[in-house]
Amino acid sequence: MKRIKIFLLFNMIVAISFTSFAQNQTFDVVSYTLPKGWQELKNEAGIQLSITDKKNASYAIVVITKSTASAASATENFNNDWLKLVKGTVQVNAEPIMQQPTNENGWEIISGGANYTDAANTGMATLLTATNSGQTASVVLMTNTKQYQNELLAFIQSLKLSKAVKTSANNQVITNNTGGSSIVGLWCDNHLEISGYFNGYPQYTAGYFRREYLFKEDGTYTFRLKNWSTLLKEILFASESGTYTVYGNQITISPNKGRGDWWSKKDNNTKLWGNKLNTSDYKLEKANYTFEIKYYSGTNNYGLILNPKKNTERDGTYNQNGFSYTRSRTGESIIDNPPGFKN
Incomplete structure (x- = not known):
């Protein structure tokens, strides 16, 4: 910035003393x-x-x-x-x-x-x-x-x-070493459905709500979600892909394609797919997050906390603690794709 000539503030440039x-x-x-x-x-x-x-x-x-x-x-x-x-x-x-x-x-x-x-x-x-x-x-x-x-x-x-952070060939800043870990990799969230509490303990159903991010080294990402609830007749599946940029503790996720669909259940089995019924109202949404990567000694694993400070289409209803994801140790997805699915 120091090389910009400032004629905007005043009609002329005056001599400047730096002694004060x-x-x-x-x-x-x-x-x-x-x-x-x-x-x-x-x-x-x-x-x-x-x-x-x-x-x-x-x-x-x-x-x-x-x-x-x-x-x-x-x-x-x-x-x-x-x-x-x-x-x-x-x-x-x-x-x-x-x-x-x-x-x-x-x-x-x-x-x-x-x-x-x-x-x-x-x-x-x-x-x-x-x-x-x-x-x-x-x-x-x-x-x-x-x-x-x-x-x-x-x-x-x-x-x-300060000198700009080095970027990859497609100008994406792709890593952050917070907590000794990079954001690159597969991050998963698996919430189990509960029907209520008994004596203070949650009563789990067979249902679940799963979301996952795959952040790639080339600055692209994929996101998928699957909701299998005992309270609904249908399965919701959504997938999107696009680019992301990271600087410090900020990440911007910019989707360029994706969609959501409702599927029927087969034999009420959480691992089986029925037929595609219709398209959901899932919308692509560019969003900015603050993020933190935490190491949990109890599980010897890393967690990713994304905080958009609002509800998002892909993450769900916001709470003040943000959305939490866990690094996949194996790199294997926890979400099975519906029949005929292609990224």
């Missing part, structure tokens, strides 16, 4: 120099730097967002953040004036700015968005005065991005 600036700091993938006398406020989503002159009702604000997983293009990420971070905060008077994209450490950087009004104040807002394969982060600058132009310009020149 503190030591360089790092937040997530962005390093910066905090201007002397500015306040700093951190939270889970990002960091805000600000200074205010109450006497003149003037201010300057910088927001650095925490990097998130994204499969979108650099232009799409800029447009999305412009709507959310700028237009969602102040009234923008025009479309942003754009600068030529630049590249730094494997990131594509897009910047643009426009005038805004905020109650009785008028000012200038500038957005810088950095994108690599599977990840995006942004910096927003807002000010209603030229009073802090030296600090803002020096701050922008101090910005640096």
Whole structure:
């Protein structure tokens, strides 16, 4: 970001002195120099730097967002953040004036700015968005005065991005070594159906609800589910495939094909298939998750916890602990395919 020429904040570039600036700091993938006398406020989503002159009702604000997983293009990420971070905060008077994209450490950087009004104040807002394969982060600058132009310009020149994570041939970030384990592999969830409880113990039926992810090294995945419930006359089977990207503890799952079908039961046997009846209302759904890979010493195995913070079509009804999957030791699926099924 430091090589971007900033004509967006002001009409001219002025000489900058760095003597009043503190030591360089790092937040997530962005390093910066905090201007002397500015306040700093951190939270889970990002960091805000600000200074205010109450006497003149003037201010300057910088927001650095925490990097998130994204499969979108650099232009799409800029447009999305412009709507959310700028237009969602102040009234923008025009479309942003754009600068030529630049590249730094494997990131594509897009910047643009426009005038805004905020109650009785008028000012200038500038957005810088950095994108690599599977990840995006942004910096927003807002000010209603030229009073802090030296600090803002020096701050922008101090910005640096960490080197982008290496990706595979198809630009998918495919591994995460949290807990000493990679996300690549087969992950399964097998919930047994219960009819109720007796003396505090669950009363299991023959039914089950199974889901599994197969994350491949080439950045593609398959997902399948099978619901065999004693409470229903039919079996639900669904399958989808697509691509995924991982950065840090974020994963984006992007399906490109798939469907769900209802099948009849045969002899009420949980291992037998009847006939295909009709198509279900299963829908393909792109979703972002935070994830964690945990090692369980009791089972000597790893668990994958996916947390979309909402219900998803593929995972089911959300709970605050997320959706849990267990790594398959053998690599063998727990779901049998219906007759004639092809991936």
